[in-house]
Amino acid sequence: MRDVPVRPGSYWMEYGDTAAHPRPPEGLDVDVAVIGAGIAGICTAWELARAGRSVELLERPGSPPE
Numbered sequence: 001m002r003d004v005p006v007r008p009g010s011y012w013m014e015y016g017d018t019a020a021h022p023r024p025p026e027g028l029d030v031d032v033a034v035i036g037a038g039i040a041g042i043c044t045a046w047e048l049a050r051a052g053r054s055v056e057l058l059e060r061p062g063s064p065p066e
Contacts, residue, residue, distance in 0.1 A: 022061065030054040
């Protein structure tokens with residue numbers, strides 16, 4: 001088996017998208033804010049709402065779900 005190099009720190013902090021994102025709506029008061037309206041975000045928001053949680057599904061403006 002090959003040795004896999006170990007890198008200290010976070011891959012996502014080093015290579016992830018660091019573009020500025022809009023702030024959540026002023027006065028947002030929910031149990032859970034789900035960020036990202038892809039299939040995982042939609043399903044997560046749906047199940048949380050079915051379980052009685054107040055949920056806000058947030059998506060970046062101009063980014064339709066894939």
